[in-house]
Amino acid sequence: MIEKRKPLPVKEALKKVMSFATVGDIEQVSLQESFGRYLAEDLIATHPVPPFDRSPYDGFAIRAHDSANAKADQPVEFEVIDEIGAGSVSKESLGQNQAIRIMTGAQMPCGSDAVVMLELTKVYKKDNIVYMSIKRPFHKGDNVSFKGEDTPEGSVLVKKGTCITPGTIALLATFGYEKVQVVRQPRIGIIATGSELLEVGEPLEPGKIRNSNSFMIEAQAKRAGARPIYLGKLADDFETCYKAVVDALEEVDILLTTGGVSVGDYDYLPDIYQRLGANVLFNKIAMRPGSVTTVAEYNGKLLFGLSGNPSACYVGFELFVRPIVRHYLYSSRPHLQKVTAILGKDFLKPNPFTRFVRGSFQLIDGQVIASPVGLDKSNVVSSLADANVFIVLPGGTRGYKTGDMIDLLLFEDQLGSDTHWAESFK
Amino acid sequence: MIEKRKPLPVKEALKKVMSFATVGDIEQVSLQESFGRYLAEDLIATHPVPPFDRSPYDGFAIRAHDSANAKADQPVEFEVIDEIGAGSVSKESLGQNQAIRIMTGAQMPCGSDAVVMLELTKVYKKDNIVYMSIKRPFHKGDNVSFKGEDTPEGSVLVKKGTCITPGTIALLATFGYEKVQVVRQPRIGIIATGSELLEVGEPLEPGKIRNSNSFMIEAQAKRAGARPIYLGKLADDFETCYKAVVDALEEVDILLTTGGVSVGDYDYLPDIYQRLGANVLFNKIAMRPGSVTTVAEYNGKLLFGLSGNPSACYVGFELFVRPIVRHYLYSSRPHLQKVTAILGKDFLKPNPFTRFVRGSFQLIDGQVIASPVGLDKSNVVSSLADANVFIVLPGGTRGYKTGDMIDLLLFEDQLGSDTHWAESFK
The missing domain is CATH 2.40.340.10 (MoeA, C-terminal, domain IV)
Structure with a gap:
């Protein structure tokens, strides 16, 4: 009548589960859909950053050595021969004491090697020609963002298995990843068991509680990066449960059940594992809560029998299911x-x-x-x-x-x- | 030609922006859709937890004083008169030295006041009657979860404005919230400006860079809890920009533009604010990066002019847009x-x-x-x-x-x- 179970240390339980970890297929999504997904391949710089020498400020591009003698009381004057908006390229080449008006982000014009910020210049016209003057010298390279100084072409910027954040999206866009290779989310089937369970919309009845676990672990699955599929709530009936488990295993990557793993007389999960011929990795863990957490493996798929008790169910998910999900999503850091x-x-x-x-x-x-x-x-x-x-x-x-x-x-x-x-x- | 701007301290800028913060309407979503949304009303315990006195373990419900003389060498025997699965209620009432087999979560039967864990009992049959015996006394209330001991009815469990986590979902389900009142996500319109911008799918050209900002802030908006609407990339043309801004203001709650707020000659945003008759809160902040971040208010809606430069754009969003979004979502803690x-x-x-x-x-x-x-x-x-x-x-x-x-x-x-x-x- 009473099965004796030997509790496994948490460390051993986790090791056993992880030995059956698998990885997901790759799928392609649009850049806009990729937020919160997991990179299936390293994000590589497809060009150097900046892609050309450019100005980080609004101002004037000059030849630095022309400014060598500029002083507060002896400004040096430059003739402004062109202006470049961001995205434009000047056709002009700078000669002695010539300057080109340049906007933030614009490419340095030919012959220039420094930028003077707008606020450090005085701009005026003489005979319909625009001039600007400066009151201190600049050095070659001053205020220039050099090609590749941030990132050389080919650098690995973000490793595969990383969750895509707003910062990752900025990089993907910069390097032309209109489509992003992400890992397909594992499908996690969820079956709730327990005849004490009411649907959320039902009024309370004596002895019964509402089914909260399946909604909770759906959300935990989403947070972990998986796609939960709620397969329904079952009564405590063996044949019904067995069929549901067999059917579920056809369509999901990972199967979770809640409830039905205690040593109580109404707990069928152990018998279901047995009839399936599943490899039960453990059915008792030396921990609280969640000691009844049971994990079995069948044809390479993991079946997690989580406790029916909400806190134990929560713990069981985070400790054992989450790292399996993150490993599936190519993470090199799948553990809590x-x-x-x-x-x-x-x-x-x-x-x-x-x-x-x-x-x-x-x-x-x-x-x-x-x-x-x-x-x-x-x-x-x-x-x-x-x-x-x-x-x-x-x-x-x-x-x-x-x-x-x-x-x-x-x-x-x-x-x-x-x-x-x-x-x-x- | 050159506008002089007085930089505002960050603190003052933030205070000005927050003085125009608004709050969103309420909408109803299903429990399953509510993950990651923001509660529009406090989550109240609609019944006590536990809803009845119940057993937290598999075992036997007894009358504690019947066990008073139990010792290791002098076990006390109980007749097992019924068994209760989770979700069932026993019709029996306990008499002297009677016990009822009880499962985790089941309601305490009439007359019982303690639970003995299964593993501390010995179960046997005599003349087809089931008995169990125990070797130590139990006290009234031992291993009983009392009605309301976790949460009295009417308690505020989670405050409005809180992001819905898996734990919140568990509570919503427990208390019968099949539908959840959440705050409608603010619609954030995004317009990118800058003739230097290429689409993400376009090959690089001299002097040009790909538009990364709008995708980045779309993701930042999602992370903050908003619904981004990308309204397109505009060339640096005044009339086009102006019309786009006017049209956008019709359909969004908050409008973001990226680029076009520097003091460069091609930056039209200041003129657009002027023609609109918008109230410019500030156009320069004493901070780096993002000093050109400009915020204006028009008919109660905020227009954020973020820098065209990715890092400055990112900072501008997190510092100024995010708290506005969180305030809209009823958060009492909208700040970073x-x-x-x-x-x-x-x-x-x-x-x-x-x-x-x-x-x-x-x-x-x-x-x-x-x-x-x-x-x-x-x-x-x-x-x-x-x-x-x-x-x-x-x-x-x-x-x-x-x-x-x-x-x-x-x-x-x-x-x-x-x-x-x-x-x-x-």
Whole structure:
């Protein structure tokens, strides 16, 4: 009647899951659609930046040595022989004491080697010829942005697997990437189980709760970079569940179920894995919450059996599903970023198992301060809204006091980490 | 020929802009569409959580005082009279030394006041009646989640103006919000000006660069929570620009232009503002980059004239447009979050004007360390991809050394701030 399960250390569980990580196909989207997607290939500078010697200011292009004798009481005069708007190129070539009016971003005209900012000049006309004068000397190269000085052609500017930000978009546009190669988002199927679940629109009934987990993990999947597909809520019935899982595996890359993985009599997931012939990687983890998180592999696809309990479900997703999603999206840093922080509030409970306490961190006076939010009972949903980190309290530790150094895992984060955050764990 | 402009301190500029901030209308979206949108009303607990006394574990519901004499060598026996799956309610009421098998999340049966975890029991049959025994006493309330202990009915769980995260979604679902009241995204029109601009798909030409700014600020607008509408790229022609601006103002809430605000001869924006009769709030700010950032107001709508230069354009958006967008979205913390950090790399240039240096920050050993990225010339785009903060170096300061405390403005951040980050500025 009661199955005995041996809890696996978090570190081992994560290692097992990651050994089945896969990568996605490439698809092409327009530049405008690419925001928030993941680069499938390195972003390469297709030309040098700047692409030509240019003026970073509005002013006048001159030959620097013509200005050598300019002084406050002895201005040097230049004849203005042309003017260049941004995007135009002057056909003129500068001779002695000649200048060309130049706009920000315009190409340096032939013969010029310095730019004088407009505000440092005096402009006037004599006999219908425009002149300008300056009161100090300029050196060759002054106020010139040289071809390639920012970026030589061929440089790798952003690595594949990076999430496309506004800054990345600026680069893609600059280098002519009208279409962008991005990684196809993994399709994550979501099945909720549990006869205690009501639909969100239904009124409460005695003993029942509304299905919040599937909507929550849909949003977690989107945040991770995946495309969630909600496949419905099932009653606690074996055959129905089994068929739903088999059908789902046909159309998704990763399958999540919520609920049905406890050792209760109504929990069918273990039997479904068995009938499928799936390779169950583990069904108990030495952690709280989320100890019942179960992961199985079938034909190269991962099936995550997340807890029915909202907090445990949330933890299970972030710890195990997120790095699989990021790896699929070519990230070289698929793991949660672990940072050290100062505990801002006592947490005195002992931790027989590694505990993931929902917390929020603040940056105060150059320090990272984190505190638990809410009660952190595993069935409490309200604290999820305020949390932006898990505070990781390793198993076998006593309580922690304000001021103690603790580890955080960031979940509102794009940077990630290239190493397992759990690697240093016992 | 040359207009003299008086630079306004950043603090004053921000204050002027914010005095014209408006708020958006409310619209209703489905729960699934609400991720990443902004709540238009407080999220209220529509029932207590838990909604009834329930078991947080799989186990047995008992009357605690029946267990008072249980010892390791003297187990107390209970008759198991019923079992309750999650979502079911038992019709039975517990009598002396009776227990009911209960699943995680199920409602406590009548007469019970404690739960014994399954793993602490021994279950057996005698004469076809199921019994269980325990070896230690339990107290009234042990392992019971009491009605309302997490959240009393009517509590404000998330404030309006908050960005909807996976945790918020869990709460919305729990409390039956099938439809969510969110703020309509402000429509941000974007017009690029500059005859030096090529389309992204065009090959480079002498003197020309590709239009990267409009795509970049489209993405910045999305990140801020707005809906960008790209209205096209214009040549440097006054009448065309003027008509485009007039037409755009009909269909957008906020209008951005890039380029055309320098003091160069080809910059028409000032004349457009004049012909419109717009109220120009300022046309020069004592900051680098982005000193030419111009903001005007016309019939209650804001027109932002951002620089044509990518870095200055980026800064202008984050400093001035973003807080307007967040205010529109009901945020009580619309401003950029300012945090103190330790400078990780020398920045020895003196700062005659307040400088916003693109940087990236890391959290190392409980400390916030930030360093400039790239060369940070104002025409350099490549460093935008790596930046996640502006390092703010106030005007009138000399250079800064590694280890100095500096201020950062975070732009990959949802939390924001309720006060102007520039308030403490001179």
